Amino acid sequence: MTMAAEAVILEMTPHPSLPDWVFPPPQGFVAEDLDHIPDLPAHTELIDGSLVFVSPQRHFHQMVIHRLHNELEDLVPADHEVVQEMSVKTAPQQRPEPDLIVVGPKAMIGSEVTCFKAGDVVLVVEVVSPDSAVRDKVRKPVLYAEAGIRHFWIIEELDGKPVIFVYELDPVTKSYVTTGAYHDRLKISAPFDIDIDVTKLYQARTR
Template sequence: MTAEAVSIPMAPESSLPDWIFPPPEGFTAEDLDHLPHLPAHTELIDGSLVFVSPQLDFHTSTIYLLEAGLRRAAPKGYRVRREMSVKLGPRQRPEPDLIVLKPGADVRSSATYYPAGDVALAVEAVSPESEERDRKRKPLLYAEAGIPHFWRVENDSGRPVVYIYELDPATRAYVTTGIHHDRAKVTVPFDMDIDLAEIDTI
């Protein structure tokens, strides 16, 4: 008895979105606003599209905690934004978990991204699928773009640990200014004191 070949219908090529096939030079920051049907929170790093995996509860709770703390502490003129992309260059448009905008930033309800020059602080909570980007590539890009402050948040057995970095203008690289386990108490970009243990109550 011979088995008959089974034909598997293939989706017509025309049904695939254009972004499945990137241009030879990669995508540009402006392309993100015009590529149809992109998954939510798609980032652009080095001209390549980066898709975000579903987030863990720790990630969501941590970002909620930090967002609330930043909003409470922010002086007049500063704005806190969640999951808004930042244009760092022609082929770089990542989406930090949180950003703090400087006073005088052009804040518009129709904005899809903010320029790096408007950002005082970028915050990344490290996820298992994006460890390499969150710990290495993104901080390098933020520093090169001149963002003065960067926070990296790690998961320590369900508790957030916040690594605080400040830009050295001479080298355009970040230097560590503190590691905070229980409270994120800092004076820049403005005075704040965030109780990290409050994550247990969220």
């Protein structure tokens, strides 16, 4: 299934109950359109020129993002910033929204910032949800790699526990190669020194 098909598929015939922006232009949307479409749902992504809307998130997804954000805040260099659920412009018609990113010292930070340049992103993290698994594991890694983002993590829930799959960009092929899967402890030296107890990112309550 293409990303356009995985997004909301709509008839091109106008309907009085739908806003005008639901019907994309023939050439598709561009990244800057997301800043100007009125009443656009929060966290809408742009993938291959098509709008992709976010479904309600599971507790696993929300908790892992929250706890990992806190962990990374304590580990990033002083001139870096951990950012949650902000989009990244990777190409003219590509503006995905990772769950977490770490941006470097050249990134613009401020209340007026609506997205980040791929060149300012040091690390991208996606926490996989069932409804977005194809995007998170297939399409979005290609977009991040083609944009030159060097470090990429995917976090999946396996047997009720988080597992972090770590990837690094091969500069020759412009694609990601895996450097490890971490079930208990993530201890690596790139993109900066990281030591995280993976088991604490999500602990389901027992009744």
